[in-house]
Amino acid sequence: MFAISRKEVARLAGVSEATVSRVLNNVGPIKPETRDKVLQAASEVGYVPSALAQQFARKKSDNVGVILPFVPKVQLFSTFYFSQILSGIGEAAQKHGYNLLLxxxxxxxxxxxxxxFRAQKIDACIMLGSSDSEEERIALAELxxxxxxxxxVNQQYSEENYNTVDADHVTGSYEAVKHLITGGHQRIAFINGPIQFSNSNDRFRGYRQALIDAKxxxxxxLVFSGNYSRTSGLQLAPELARRIKDNQISAIFAANDRMAIGVMNGLVPFGLVAGRDYGLVGYDNSDGAKIVTPSLSTVTVPFYEMGQQAMEILVADLNKKTAQQQRMTANKVLLPVAFIKRETS
Incomplete structure (x- = not known):
């Protein structure tokens, strides 16, 4: 067995190797009859061009990069947030013939x-876990x-003209706190995530506005800081237990389900049960919220659809780039959320 070369295809078709390359990589204007001759010759000798060579010739990798935060000892893909968004991105990428590069x-x-991009590893990229830091702003401005x-995805820089897909976290938090207030709670603690994430700031805005509207x-x-992990909720449990028993807190709103579940588990040794001794609402409507006992009231967020939307936006941008059109304004998508009442509230 021997490898069929491009030179053999050129000889059989009666054209140059450069012409064979342009035809097989679909680069530049080619006469229809010349294209047919080259394709016929390639078919006859069973020539299969290198996928990598084609990518470089077309200056297109067919890869979309997904930038993820590296967190040691954290099983990123098992988290509801990342798994749902990645599934949505993957579904849309497959539909449009793109591969994902994590x-x-x-x-x-x-x-x-x-x-x-310059190394032609990716044609576009989706940012997950971006935060408001000087280094991130510089890198995004260069792109x-x-x-x-x-x-x-799930991070906004309101003053910048960037493609963004997010959920309405202000409304989601507002509805969660309003539900607790309607249930008679007036001393509502809030466990937020790191403030360098815009969605943390949005959740605080919703919490604050619900209190203000209820006078x-x-x-x-009553505002505590976590890092969106179950452990950070668990670590706050002793202080929260003390305040619940001193009637300083009657309900807790956590900015995601993992922290809420950490709090709920951490308060059990203190004899405190969610839904009986205090109200509790999480955020995300993760699988864990449905299976814990008591079941966790929460806010459902369309993470899967957020991933899909991000990929669709990029495909549209890539198609415009192919057609040499310029994007004048960014796509900024804000998807709706919904409160879900369960046993903890």
């Missing part, structure tokens, strides 16, 4: 995203300046 970013490391297509005080002593 790229893990060290939060303290280099953010040279533009290099991925925008170079007109490399990208889309942010209840916004007490900063």
């Amino acid at each position: 790229i893990f970013r060290d939060p303290a490391g280099n953010r040279n995203y533009s290099h991925l 925008e300046r170079e007109k490399f297509p990208f889309c942010l 209840l005080p916004v007490d900063n002593e």
